[in-house]
Amino acid sequence: MDAAPAGADLADTYTSITRYYTAKILRHGATPRGVDWTCTATQELRFVQLLRICGGSSRFSLNDIGCGYGAVLAYFDRWERTATVDYLGLDLSATMIRHARRLWGERAHTRFVVGTTSPRAADYAIASGLFNVRLHEAPDRWTAFIARTLADMAATSRRGFAANFMAPKDRAEDDTAELYRSVPAPWIEYCERVLGGSVELVAGYGLREFTLLVRS
Numbered sequence: 001m002d003a004a005p006a007g008a009d010l011a012d013t014y015t016s017i018t019r020y021y022t023a024k025i026l027r028h029g030a031t032p033r034g035v036d037w038t039c040t041a042t043q044e045l046r047f048v049q050l051l052r053i054c055g056g057s058s059r060f061s062l063n064d065i066g067c068g069y070g071a072v073l074a075y076f077d078r079w080e081r082t083a084t085v086d087y088l089g090l091d092l093s094a095t096m097i098r099h100a101r102r103l104w105g106e107r108a109h110t111r112f113v114v115g116t117t118s119p120r121a122a123d124y125a126i127a128s129g130l131f132n133v134r135l136h137e138a139p140d141r142w143t144a145f146i147a148r149t150l151a152d153m154a155a156t157s158r159r160g161f162a163a164n165f166m167a168p169k170d171r172a173e174d175d176t177a178e179l180y181r182s183v184p185a186p187w188i189e190y191c192e193r194v195l196g197g198s199v200e201l202v203a204g205y206g207l208r209e210f211t212l213l214v215r216s
């Protein structure tokens with residue numbers, strides 16, 4: 001996997017993504033379905049895998065890329081009450097961010113911005129579910145989008161970042177063309193060779209997915 005083509009213009013891709021997820025949150029509200037997940041249990045199972053990147057630290061800063069309505073904060077409040085997290089959530093959808101601010105606007109050490117590239121460096125970054133729904137984007141444009149997103153995360157994370165991907169199905173004919181699935185190898189290679197990280201692959205957690213933990 002090579003780096004995103006220099007200067008690849010992803011503006012149309014961002015517009016399509018924004019439209020898709022804005023429609024979801026308008027229809028289902030601040031619920032797992034509002035960010036295209038089926039339930040809280042699997043949404044939080046993904047957070048468990050991604051947050052392994054933080055290595056059990058109790059005080060850290062975190063950029064949550066594609067934060068949706070900030071569901072990871074409910075996870076922290078329920079399961080990681082002793083952790084002090086300086087949190088910044090980013091999302092392409094302004095409607096998503098409006099919901100997030102309504103839910104979490106009063107929370108200490110918590111901010112949200114509309115966008116894709118963090119305006120600050122943090123200890124860690126996570127991205128859950130960003131790469132799964134390819135919509136009608138051409139395959140090379142979608143891989144450029146993923147590569148760009150990972151490169152932005154690498155550039156704004158001091159200690160490491162984590163992202164998840166859908167793994168291939170056994171029978172390709174069962175799948176819809178709008179979903180993006182990948183084996184881990186090309187993205188591990190990209191994160192190590194191009195972004196200079198050290199990658200741990202996390203799989204086998206009960207979903208047809210994998211999570212990459214990329215340490216700086």
Ligand SMILES: C[S@@+](CC[C@H](N)C(=O)[O-])C[C@H]1O[C@@H](n2cnc3c(N)ncnc32)[C@H](O)[C@@H]1O
Nearest residue numbers: 021035066067068071091092093116128129130
């Ligand atoms: C599947 S939802 C998951 C939301 C949240 N991470 C969660 O697990 O509850 C993906 C979200 O990422 C946002 N998104 C996708 N690509 C993005 C990007 N490159 N930068 C910022 N937000 C992005 C979408 O607007 C959407 O709200």
